[in-house]
Amino acid sequence: MTAALWILQYGVPADAVDEYIRISDSITIAAFNFFTRSIIATYEVVYLRSPNEADVAKLLQEGEQRRFPGMLESLDCIHWHWNKCPTAQAGAYTGHYHKPTVVLEAVAFYDLWIWHAFFGMRGSLNDITVLDRSHLFAELIRGCAPATNYTMNNHAYTIGYYLVDGIYPRWATIVKTISQPQGTKRQLFVRMQEACRKDVERAFEVL
Template structure:
């Protein structure tokens, strides 16, 4: 056998296994493409499966456990105050601030609405705020307890606009409020009251500070009222820090 034939034989011997491998890979790739299993895009079926897994009796997210936890939270915090709650507030405010019959301080604050649509920006902006805001009205007692919260008024509103739309006095007007009258210095008062700033109306349910203190009694009252209203500042400060 000549040298050229020997060289061809060696080359053929080396290339033959490689050709078989390439051929096999080609067939394998073809089969994979031909028989590929696509992801099921049936969203309705996927939703039913998720709901079934979520609420299954052996699921970590057991619905009954969730309902029990929420029921406990709602009964403890998300509820209308009882007569016992009000009586405890009377005592606490009397001890801490020296005010009898006081439920808390009322005020409102602005929350920035970063994603406010441009078409609504005008009605959600106020002169002293350079951004659109939504208003939260609240009555706060000591220890960050929110007696009342009303959220959603447009930022261009003021205290009186918010108060007019607020459900704060609905229970009183509808005769559903518990009788929480109290006696102070021999005088009986039918309704409890809130500490407020000067813009609020002259109602029996609002106690405002004196604009000008002309004697020692009024000066002392002014200091006590403004000190008690710091409960409101503390509560709003806590909300702002929590980024709610």
């Protein structure tokens, strides 16, 4: 267990664990494989997967109740400080935080179900470049994503969307906040959109 966690946390090769734990690299590799397979076997059915049709129906129902028909919850990124970052890689992982970080992209439901997580990108990247590399829309691109049917303002739609902050691009699958909203309607939209986006912020706090 210690060997597996050491490799996962620090990204070191199996033979680097030998000096600390005093076991061979072959046993370390076997322990690492057993640990990761056990995690997948235990949690894959419920957590380590994309939403199925029943999950999407639940997400759409919740979005409807929160006045965002078609919403598939909130998308955001967070930078985690990499305290043990090797000096040779520090430059690539250092961005506007002025210290080495790794980026976690996540989609979280209101009950803290994190059904999408894309972790490990360099801290020098921003949310847009991380999104370009993630697999969030892979099933949608392949045409095998669960059906997302809803009606808004008497128009039928078949693609759900995610609530995001202002840095993200203008895509059909993304609903951004409004910077400097003018008028009562736009201000109300911003308040409600930001309130729903707190789901993913709470998930980051838990992590």
